[in-house]
Amino acid sequence: MSWTRPVLPWTFGLAGVCLVVGLIWGFFFTPDDFRQGSTVKIIYLHVPAALMAINAWIMMLVASLIWVVRRHHVSALAARAAAPVGVVMTLIALWTGAVWGQPMWGTWWAWDPRLTSFLILFLFYLGYIALWEAIEDPDTAADLTAILCIVGSIFAILARYAVFFWNQGLHQGASLSLDAEKNVADVFYYPLLVCIAGFVLLFVALVLMRTRTEIRARRIKALQARGQHA
Amino acid sequence: MIALLKRDLRLALRAGGGFGLGLAFFLIVVVLVPFGVGPEREVLRPIAPGILWIGALLAALLSLDRIFALDFEDGSLALLATSPLPLEAAALVKATAHWITTGLPLTLAAPLFGFLLLMQPEAYGYLLASLLIGTPALSMIGTFGAALTVGLRRGGLLLSLLVLPLYVPTLIFGAEAVRRGAAGLDASGALILQGGITAGCFAILPFATAAVLRINLR
Numbered sequence: 550m551s552w553t554r555p556v557l558p559w560t561f562g563l564a565g566v567c568l569v570v571g572l573i574w575g576f577f578f579t580p581d582d583f584r585q586g587s588t589v590k591i592i593y594l595h596v597p598a599a600l601m602a603i604n605a606w607i608m609m610l611v612a613s614l615i616w617v618v619r620r621h622h623v624s625a626l627a628a629r630a631a632a633p634v635g636v637v638m639t640l641i642a643l644w645t646g647a648v649w650g651q652p653m654w655g656t657w658w659a660w661d662p663r664l665t666s667f668l669i670l671f672l673f674y675l676g677y678i679a680l681w682e683a684i685e686d687p688d689t690a691a692d693l694t695a696i697l698c699i700v701g702s703i704f705a706i707l708a709r710y711a712v713f714f715w716n717q718g719l720h721q722g723a724s725l726s727l728d729a730e731k732n733v734a735d736v737f738y739y740p741l742l743v744c745i746a747g748f749v750l751l752f753v754a755l756v757l758m759r760t761r762t763e764i765r766a767r768r769i770k771a772l773q774a775r776g777q778h779a
Numbered sequence: 780m781i782a783l784l785k786r787d788l789r790l791a792l793r794a795g796g797g798f799g800l801g802l803a804f805f806l807i808v809v810v811l812v813p814f815g816v817g818p819e820r821e822v823l824r825p826i827a828p829g830i831l832w833i834g835a836l837l838a839a840l841l842s843l844d845r846i847f848a849l850d851f852e853d854g855s856l857a858l859l860a861t862s863p864l865p866l867e868a869a870a871l872v873k874a875t876a877h878w879i880t881t882g883l884p885l886t887l888a889a890p891l892f893g894f895l896l897l898m899q900p901e902a903y904g905y906l907l908a909s910l911l912i913g914t915p916a917l918s919m920i921g922t923f924g925a926a927l928t929v930g931l932r933r934g935g936l937l938l939s940l941l942v943l944p945l946y947v948p949t950l951i952f953g954a955e956a957v958r959r960g961a962a963g964l965d966a967s968g969a970l971i972l973q974g975g976i977t978a979g980c981f982a983i984l985p986f987a988t989a990a991v992l993r994i995n996l997r
Contacts, residue, residue: 669944669947672940672943672944673944675940676937676940676941676944679937679940679941680927680937680941683928683931683934683937684930684931689930689994689995689997692994693927693991693994693995696927696987696990696991696994697927697941699987700923700945700983700984700987701944701945703983704944704945704947704948705944707947707948707976708944708947708948708951711947711948711951711952711972712947712951714951714952714955714969714972715951715955
């Protein structure tokens with residue numbers, strides 16, 4: 550709590566600066582792609598959001614492991630705080646992908662491996678959050694969701710590779726996905742990096758803020774319980 | 780372990796609906812599908828493997844909350860936890876009992892239902908094999924989910940939200956094996972991968988289930 554108070558406004562500020570600079574640079578000062586036209590610029594929202602959607606889950610996994618091993622309460626609360634942010638990132642990635650896919654592929658949705666595994670990731674997030682909400686005792690909830698997160702991670706990875714297997718069975722090697730970072734030109738690459746930095750900072754700031762809120766809520770509950778006993 | 784298995788099987792038999800309910804549900808799903816998509820052979824035939832797999836999955840899901848709920852309420856789960864039998868072994872037995880009461884009958888009945896859905900004759904062997912390999916994983920994953928939600932009063936809906944995403948890999952490989960078999964392709968890859976998932980589930984999930992049960996019994 551003590552060190553996050555001065556850090557928090559800076560993180561938010563830096564995230565804002567990076568996002569504003571990166572998005573304005575990306576949207577207005579990069580050329581249109583010769584095939585995709587200006588739709589290519591969705592990349593500045595889509596790629597960072599997708600990246601953070603996965604990284605949020607990885608952060609939850611690490612926090613859950615810390616909770617299981619070290620029983621550090623803040624890590625459980627941080628995992629809880631990260632989940633809704635991760636859901637929103639997943640939704641942003643799915644939504645911007647659909648908006649891009651409509652003019653480019655001619656469809657909002659295709660059962661492409663990447664798209665499908667993101668939808669499954671979304672379901673994992675929903676289950677995780679629902680389990681947190683369903684259990685009243687905070688320590689039990691932290692324990693159960695931590696185990697769910699660990700087991701869920703294994704199955705999420707399995708599902709990801711299973712989905713690739715499944716789709717190759719249907720379309721032989723027809724890949725619609727855009728392997729962005731490998732073939733994107735430098736003009737697009739640098740603003741993209743700034744946007745990614747902005748999303749990372751925004752995620753950190755949001756998680757810090759939400760964790761602080763959770764800690765305060767926990768303290769209020771403890772005080773109320775003490776008041777009732779006295 | 781064997782005594783516990785026998786007890787669970789006897790309870791499932793005597794309580795009524797243990798065997799029958801899942802099968803009846805499976806049958807109803809299979810009967811409803813032609814109403815939904817039309818009775819034509821060329822419509823039903825390609826979707827039959829998928830429908831059978833999803834039906835088996837939902838039928839297995841239906842009986843999951845019974846695995847621990849009754850034992851939790853009357854306290855026999857706490858007794859199991861304090862007994863010399865490790866809780867991991869108890870979780871394994873519970874999953875096995877669930878498989879014998881739902882997965883095995885579903886597997887045996889599935890070719891019959893495939894007949895109703897006008898499935899390709901070549902696919903029957905693959906259907907049997909993939910269900911036989913895959914349904915134990917469904918039971919084991921479901922046991923884990925049931926352990927997670929055992930302390931909740933209305934855990935049923937949450938249970939399906941938690942368990943169904945975990946079923947994705949099993950479903951993909953299972954249905955894919957049957958589809959490839961029906962198309963005359965080599966299905967052994969899908970079957971082997973599915974076997975790997977089942978083996979992995981039985982290696983890891985009893986420990987996770989036991990850990991979850993201990994937390995819930997605190």
